Amino acid sequence: MLATRHLTLVGGRWHLRVAASFTAWRPSRKQRYTAAATPAPVVDNEEKGKERKVGLSLAQEAKGGLIDLQPPRGTRDFLPEDLRVRQWLFGEFEAVARLFGFEQFETPVLESEALFTRKAGDEITQQLYNFEDKGGRRVALRPELTPSLARLVLAQAGRAALPLKWFTIGQCWRYERTTRGRRREHYQWNMDIVGVPGVGAEAELLAAVCAFLQRVGLGPADVVIKVSSRGVLSAVLARYAIPAAAVGPVAVVVDKMDKLPLAKVEEELAALGVAADAAAGILAATQAASLPELEALLGPGHEAITELRELFALAEAYGIADYLQFDASCIRGLSYYTGVVFEGRDRAGELRAIFGGGRYDALLSTFGGEAQPCAGFGFGDCVIAELLKERDLLPVPAHQVEDLVVAMDEALRPAAIAAAQRLRRAGRRVDLLLEPKKMKWVFKHAERCGAARLVLLAPEEWAAGAVRVKDLATREEVDVLVADLV
Numbered sequence: 001m002l003a004t005r006h007l008t009l010v011g012g013r014w015h016l017r018v019a020a021s022f023t024a025w026r027p028s029r030k031q032r033y034t035a036a037a038t039p040a041p042v043v044d045n046e047e048k049g050k051e052r053k054v055g056l057s058l059a060q061e062a063k064g065g066l067i068d069l070q071p072p073r074g075t076r077d078f079l080p081e082d083l084r085v086r087q088w089l090f091g092e093f094e095a096v097a098r099l100f101g102f103e104q105f106e107t108p109v110l111e112s113e114a115l116f117t118r119k120a121g122d123e124i125t126q127q128l129y130n131f132e133d134k135g136g137r138r139v140a141l142r143p144e145l146t147p148s149l150a151r152l153v154l155a156q157a158g159r160a161a162l163p164l165k166w167f168t169i170g171q172c173w174r175y176e177r178t179t180r181g182r183r184r185e186h187y188q189w190n191m192d193i194v195g196v197p198g199v200g201a202e203a204e205l206l207a208a209v210c211a212f213l214q215r216v217g218l219g220p221a222d223v224v225i226k227v228s229s230r231g232v233l234s235a236v237l238a239r240y241a242i243p244a245a246a247v248g249p250v251a252v253v254v255d256k257m258d259k260l261p262l263a264k265v266e267e268e269l270a271a272l273g274v275a276a277d278a279a280a281g282i283l284a285a286t287q288a289a290s291l292p293e294l295e296a297l298l299g300p301g302h303e304a305i306t307e308l309r310e311l312f313a314l315a316e317a318y319g320i321a322d323y324l325q326f327d328a329s330c331i332r333g334l335s336y337y338t339g340v341v342f343e344g345r346d347r348a349g350e351l352r353a354i355f356g357g358g359r360y361d362a363l364l365s366t367f368g369g370e371a372q373p374c375a376g377f378g379f380g381d382c383v384i385a386e387l388l389k390e391r392d393l394l395p396v397p398a399h400q401v402e403d404l405v406v407a408m409d410e411a412l413r414p415a416a417i418a419a420a421q422r423l424r425r426a427g428r429r430v431d432l433l434l435e436p437k438k439m440k441w442v443f444k445h446a447e448r449c450g451a452a453r454l455v456l457l458a459p460e461e462w463a464a465g466a467v468r469v470k471d472l473a474t475r476e477e478v479d480v481l482v483a484d485l486v
Contacts, residue, residue, distance in 0.1 A: 074176075074184025084397040086187070089381060090169050093189040096212045097167035100204065102191055105166050107148040109173075113138040115147045118366060124334065127174040141173035144378060145190045146336075146360070147367075153194055154369040162195030162372070172380075181352045181383035192376030199307050201375040202340045202359060203314035209344065209355060209377060210320040216384075217393045219322075223354065226327035227311065227342045230358070231304030232294065233331060236285045240278035248335025250274065254286055255331045288328040307340060332356055336363045340375070346387050354387065355379035400450035401431045406442055408458040416457045419467060419485060423455070426486045446472055455485075 071077050078086060097104070113130045130140035142148055145168055153164065169189050178184060191208055193201040206225065213223055233254065234247055242250075253268045260268075262283075269279040288294040295305050308326065315321040324342075332341040339359030346354065357377025365371035388394040403423050407416035420432040431449055433442065446454055454470040461468050466479040 072184075074178045076183065076185070080399060081396075084399070085385075085394065086381065088395055088397055089385070090187070090189075092212060092215055093169055093379070094167075096208055096215065097189075097191055099211065100165070100191075100208045102165045102167040102208075105149075105152065105168050106170065107142075107145070107152060107168070109142055109171055110139055111142050111148060111151075113140040115151060115367075116140055116143060124174065127176050129173045129175055142170070143172055143174045144334075145170055145172065145188055146192070146334075146363070146376060146378065149190065149192055149194075149376070150363050150367055150369075150374075153372070154364055154367060163201075164192070164194040166194070167191040179352075181386045183382055187381040189379040189381075190376055192374060194372055194374050196375070197361075197373040199311045199340055200314065201373070202342070203311055203318060205357060205375060205377055206311075206315065206324070206342065207318040207320055209379065210318070210323050212379075213323070213344075216388060217391070218387070222347055222387070222391065223323065223344055224325050224347050225323045225342055225344050226330040227308065227324055227340065228326065228328050228330040229304040229308055229340050230331070230337045231302070231307070231339060232285055232298065232328060233282065235298050235302060235304060236281050237278070240275065240281060242274060242278060246272060246274070250282065251331045251335060251337070254282065254329070257286065257329055286329040286331065291326055294328055304339075311340060332358055334360075336360045336366065338362050342377075344379075351383050351386055354383045398450045399448070401429045402451065403428055403430045403453045403455050404433065404442070404446045404449065404451040405430060405455045406433045406437075406457065408456055410436060412457045412459065412462055415462060419455060419457060419482065422482075422485055428486075 076082075094104070113128070116128060117125050124143050128140045128143060130138065133139050149166065149168070153160070167190060169187060171185060172188050173185050175184055176182065191205055193205065209225070213219070230247065230251065233251060234244065237244070237247060237250065249272050250269065253265060253272065256268075257265055265283070266276075266279050269282065270276070274282070285294065285297050288297060291305060291308060295302065298305065312321065312324065312326070315324050330341055330343055332343065337358045338361045341356070341358030343356035344354040345351070355377055357375070359373070359375045361373050362371055363374060385394065403420075405416050405420040405423070407413045416432065420430045423430045431451065433445075437445070442454070451472060454472055456468040456470065458468060461479055464479070465483075466481050467485060468477060469480050469485075470477045
């Protein structure tokens with residue numbers, strides 16, 4: 001605490017004022033991030049001094065000062081106009097899923113921590129918002145949706161008829177550095193197919209993604225879907241006698257190839273025990289420019305090559321081949337993928353992945369259940385919003401009501417309430433003015449809320465059992481009997 005003295009001249013006399021001030025309290029990193037991930041701690045790489053403090057300093061608390069009005073770093077408020085855009089986007093997600101015959105499900109945003117740490121090695125386990133609840137249970141805010149789907153499928157214990165075609169839209173949380181298109185919370189659209197072993201499942205999912213892209217105005221010139229197979233990596237590792245258990249950790253490293261220098265990738269592979277010749281083989285396979293070139297490396301008739309050829313043939317049948325591009329470096333960082341993998345990118349390469357997915361046949365068995373063939377994708381809301389905004393394709397949905405009801409005299413307020421309720425029962429969207437306002441304000445408000453009609457209750461018309469209805473598009477006015485008001 002510091003004491004400061006101030007001399008002030010008041011009424012011709014000097015007054016000494018002593019004020020106490022507190023130095024701003026800054027919590028330790030451990031205190032600030034009690035939800036940091038385990039088992040490995042999260043290192044905050046943000047520039048020193050840039051991390052905004054959330055909440056009150058001791059000085060503010062002592063004064064009863066204004067709290068920090070910003071949401072925690074990496075999270076968002078949705079004002080009504082923002083929420084309308086989000087609802088439009090979610091509406092497009094849902095419409096496409098239903099066009100393809102998928103059913104919607106939902107799971108809690110709070111899950112058991114073990115659901116995400118059961119299979120160690122994923123970078124995502126280091127980004128968990130996790131903690132011990134008051135009952136001593138380890139829980140976490142879900143960082144993705146697929147493990148929750150797996151839990152739900154296993155909980156059905158064979159009661160659900162296969163195949164399942166399910167979708168969901170839910171919020172996910174990851175403690176990671178915020179950049180363009182990346183936040184610590186985001187919403188994600190997932191579509192998954194359980195019980196179909198062939199690449200027909202992947203083709204159907206890719207067709208759904210392309211249907212969405214087309215609906216929002218993004219064509220093959222805007223978005224490319226890079227396609228490969230985890231089988232490629234598995235084959236290379238088997239050639240060099242690297243255990244199958246290493247596929248997941250190696251995939252995490254290879255997935256960083258577009259973010260890290262080649263020397264750093266080789267260094268991280270070496271840290272996993274991958275010999276130099278094996279690392280060279282992995283990098284050569286992931287840099288193959290075509291399926292024939294990859295086939296020359298893996299040998300003719302390899303299962304991964306066969307599946308990819310079949311997938312591209314199905315894409316032709318769906319009419320989506322122009323979106324797809326073989327890219328052997330597409331690995332996906334999550335360890336549970338087992339077959340075909342894919343991810344969507346903007347053609348200019350300026351943004352993060354828009355969506356990603358693939359086959360994960362072993363995930364259910366990882367949780368102790370019976371293995372089932374599964375494929376799916378996750379499609380976040382942040383990057384697609386950036387791309388649509390950049391292309392000027394993001395709509396600006398307006399707030400809209402159909403009727404604005406106004407009592408011109410306070411004595412008519414009960415009648416105005418009755419009129420508004422009558423219209424609402426008829427299914428119309430009605431805004432009832434709750435206090436007296438001048439007509440200039442009323443017309444401006446009608447414009448703000450997009451009202452189609454103005455319903456005025458004035459003494460003269462009301463005495464005749466009618467209300468004045470003004471069409472705000474044509475400016476025509478007509479008196480309507482209350483009994484006929486709809």
